[in-house]
Amino acid sequence: MNKRVIFKWVFTLFFISSTTPLIAEDTIILSTHLTKERYDYKVTFTIMQEAFKRNGLKLILKPLPGLRALVEADRGRTDGDAHRIDGILEKKGLHNLIRIPEIQQVVHDYAWAKKDISLKNGWSELSSYTVAVHLGTVFVSEKAKAYAKWVAAVGTTRQQFKMLDAGRVDLVIATLSNADILKTELRDSGIRRIYPPLTSLPIYTYLHKKHSTLVPKIAESLQAMKMDGTYQRLIQNVQ
Numbered sequence: 334m335n336k337r338v339i340f341k342w343v344f345t346l347f348f349i350s351s352t353t354p355l356i357a358e359d360t361i362i363l364s365t366h367l368t369k370e371r372y373d374y375k376v377t378f379t380i381m382q383e384a385f386k387r388n389g390l391k392l393i394l395k396p397l398p399g400l401r402a403l404v405e406a407d408r409g410r411t412d413g414d415a416h417r418i419d420g421i422l423e424k425k426g427l428h429n430l431i432r433i434p435e436i437q438q439v440v441h442d443y444a445w446a447k448k449d450i451s452l453k454n455g456w457s458e459l460s461s462y463t464v465a466v467h468l469g470t471v472f473v474s475e476k477a478k479a480y481a482k483w484v485a486a487v488g489t490t491r492q493q494f495k496m497l498d499a500g501r502v503d504l505v506i507a508t509l510s511n512a513d514i515l516k517t518e519l520r521d522s523g524i525r526r527i528y529p530p531l532t533s534l535p536i537y538t539y540l541h542k543k544h545s546t547l548v549p550k551i552a553e554s555l556q557a558m559k560m561d562g563t564y565q566r567l568i569q570n571v572q
Contacts, residue, residue, distance in 0.1 A: 363415040364402035366469030372510035399469040413540035430539040435555040462503040
């Protein structure tokens with residue numbers, strides 16, 4: 334083998350190693366629109382980490398803004414999307430993801446306000462109000478845009494509640510678990526939750542089709558976790 338052939342071979346090996354992510358084969362990377370400080374991010378990671386661990390896999394969550402998390406998963410740049418509603422693929426015209434059929438968690442979205450507002454008839458009563466939603470929450474964003482006077486989509490729930498406290502919007506739509514700011518810096522703000530919840534949605538994890546054989550295994554692990562008490566114990570320990 335002459336020096337030119339050896340050089341080409343070494344260069345090829347270097348190129349491959351420099352362009353391939355340094356992630357072990359037993360690691361799953363799921364993109365998510367959730368930000369790390371959110372309670373539902375922590376629940377998602379805790380539950381799915383255990384489900385993948387039972388299959389010999391390490392889980393990494395990769396936060397990405399808005400719908401980019403879903404698109405990156407559909408293109409195979411991540412191994413899937415960690416936290417989405419049923420029907421999201423049809424809504425967005427995506428074809429490369431498979432829904433793990435076992436429910437990961439159920440999310441209850443409430444409206445929050447400083448004013449005395451009644452929303453007993455649900456979304457249709459938003460027509461007189463301006464609303465702040467979390468960027469990337471597809472169902473909630475679409476519903477708010479369909480009914481509210483005006484909608485601001487922002488990157489964090491903290492931004493949502495800050496806008497509400499400053500009078501820049503009339504309402505915020507968020508889960509109870511993501512309203513922790515009301516226990517700290519906004520505890521005297523007068524912001525309160527409006528009953529009943531606007532929606533209660535089951536949440537699922539999606540995997541890229543290259544992991545199709547893993548889908549039923551993760552579903553079985555989630556079912557087993559619920560049966561053996563692990564699921565409830567893990568959620569209770571999330572801070």
